Amino acid sequence: xxxxxxxxxxxxxxxxxxxxxxxxxxxxxxxxxxxxxxxxxxxxxxxxxxxxxxxxxxxxxxxxxxxxxxxxxxxxxxxxxxxxxxxxxxxxxxxxxxxxxxxxxxxxxxxxxxxxxxxxxxxxxxxxxxxxxxxxxxxxxxxxxxxxx
Numbered sequence: 285x286x287x288x289x290x291x292x293x294x295x296x297x298x299x300x301x302x303x304x305x306x307x308x309x310x311x312x313x314x315x316x317x318x319x320x321x322x323x324x325x326x327x328x329x330x331x332x333x334x335x336x337x338x339x340x341x342x343x344x345x346x347x348x349x350x351x352x353x354x355x356x357x358x359x360x361x362x363x364x365x366x367x368x369x370x371x372x373x374x375x376x377x378x379x380x381x382x383x384x385x386x387x388x389x390x391x392x393x394x395x396x397x398x399x400x401x402x403x404x405x406x407x408x409x410x411x412x413x414x415x416x417x418x419x420x421x422x423x424x425x426x427x428x429x430x431x432x433x
Contacts, residue, residue: 287416369395
């Protein structure tokens, strides 16, 4: 993803950066360990900041629950940049109403590769991002949203 490393580095100047992936393997520890090692190695080789700060979730719902738990515990406004935003919205609809409420208040989804927003954003704060070179515009909006929360 051209420009991704620079965008993440810029975010890290003001905010905590961590990575979350739904690629964990619950049924085979050896496979899970290989996924963890390969992901961390890739982040390191590609010069992403904080390559060791990666959360391995078993599903998209686990990813959303992790974000809801983090924001509940810390009060931080969480931002997820994800190219699987349509699937995230589908899973969001199935979550407990309390979890949905937490995410609506303290979570923003940056829909990577989205040219426009879905018709129904389910009350979530979603921003489209067609390419990483435009991330400065998104970061300005996210900074304002985080300041309000």
